[in-house]
Amino acid sequence: MISNLYNNFLGSSANWYKNLIITFLFSNPIIYFILLNTNLDAGFILGWIILGQFIVTLAMALECYPLQPGGLIAIQSVILGLTTSKHVYQEVVLNLKVILLLVFMVAGIYFMKDFLLFIFTKLLINVKNKKLLSLLFLISAAVLSAFLDALTVTAVLIAVAVGFFTLYQENKSSLETDDLDTETEEFKRFLRNLLMHGAVGTALGGVSTIVGEPQNLLIGSVADWDFIEFFIRMLPVSLPVFIFGIFTCYLIEKFKIVGYGAELSPKIRDIINDFGAREDAARTSSQKTKLLIQFLVALILIFALAFNVAAVGLIGLMVIILLTAFNGVIQEHQLGKAFEEALPFTALLVVFFVIVAVIHDQHLFSPVINYVLTLNFDLQVPMFFLANGILSMISDNVFVATIYISEVKNAFDTGVIDRNQFDLLAIAINTGTNLPSVATPNGQAAFLFLLTSSIAPLINLSYLRMIIMALPYTFVLTAVGLYSVIYFL
Secondary structure (H helix, E strand, C coil), rough: CHHHHHHHCCCCHHHHHHHHHHHHHHHHHHHHHHHHHHCCCCCCCCHHHHHHHHHHHHHHCCCCCCCCCCCCCCCEEEEEHCCCHHHHHHHHHHHHHHHHHHHHHHHHHHHHHHHHHHHHHHHHHHHCCCCHHHHHHHHHHHHHHHHHHHHHHHHHHHHHHHHHHHHHHHHHHHCCCHHHHHHHHHHHHHHHHHHHHHHHHHHHHHHHCCCCCCHHHHHHHHCCCCCCHHHHHHHHHHHHHHHHHHHHHHHHHHHHHCCCCCCCCCCHHHHHHHHHHHHHHHHCHHHHHHHHHHHHHHHHHHHHHHHHCCCCCHHHHHHHHHHHHHCCCCCCCHHHHHHHHHHHHHHHHHHHHHHHHHHHHHHHCHHHHHHHHHHCHHHHHHHHHHHHHHHHHHHHHHHHHHHHHHHHHHHHHHHCCHHHHHHHHHHHHHHHCHHHHHCCCCCHHHHHHEEEEEHHHHHCCHHHHHHHHHHHHHHHHHHHHHHHHHHHC
């Protein structure tokens, strides 16, 4: 019985990971009751311990999706009285806009995948110059992620890579080459290059608008910024970072730094071109109409966001209705697939709010925030940028942003900081959680999604390789972002 229970607990996760989570769950009550019998602040100390444990579950997302182990720790924190279910509910209500964004906007963009897939496929087929192709992948991913969901854009990039890798596997036997293994490795490297450029592009675009990343909407809602105001406030940081990101992309391709610079051989390009010609010839008028409708709805989406016609989540619901109604999606099970991508993270977000409630109730960050706010005003913004950036490299950036913006809002509400100071710190939190976090797959949901996708093992894209390939971008985005928050805000 006990053996079966242990085997079922967290499924196929490594035994060491299971033992670690079990240790957390058993030790927390013991530590709490020991602390209660001392003169120490039991809630404050255990709150920090639970926060650390939760961050571990986020950092170990490859072992197990954080919802289950993190959720168990969150439930335990409520049972131990570190927060209340009422406070958790209040946190959920306050962040309803973010939840609606995840539920409806992500699902809405799901029905736009064919159009996005068409764009990136055409780029790969028609652009012969590798440096130009890399730049277009980065810029396209950035622009799309500014208005759409970064995970969906990444999913499209993955679908393109899987499609062309499968095409190569089916036709590689016909290649007349002296070294097929070398040819294959070069093609894998070529796909790794494009996927990493695209993934970084989602971060470059995602930082600039209120819908670019979930934490953006959370920050924008707390600060009471609409789409246009959010964009303008981020521009002094997002624009320089975007420009230098483009330069970085070009230079690492030109000088073939950390694995970039792989070229597509003429023989493989011929295979891809033949495939593209067959696809165009086989595309029916009905399929062309669907692509046109998706394009028009994308324009409506941009217009609706720019003019703030409704809450972002409700705009996402509108997108679902328009795309499904005019593209013939009428069955319930067809709609259900669209929500599969967003709901696990939505559930995880609610667990985030439990931990945030613990932080509030036990005043965990009050000493840290109070210390930073005692510093010279010129140091506060860069300190927030770096603190959010470093923590986002380890943990999920949505979680980090949730913590910091809540604490800063509390400082503003109590009169510790004024409105101008609050706005600058909010910009630092947003840019800090979006830019330096490209350093590891843990920091960006899009990166983690890419690492755990079906294409990663096929093209030898490992955790360490992603960190190495992200290094030039990490350095440039962090340095330029830090310079911008110091001198341009």
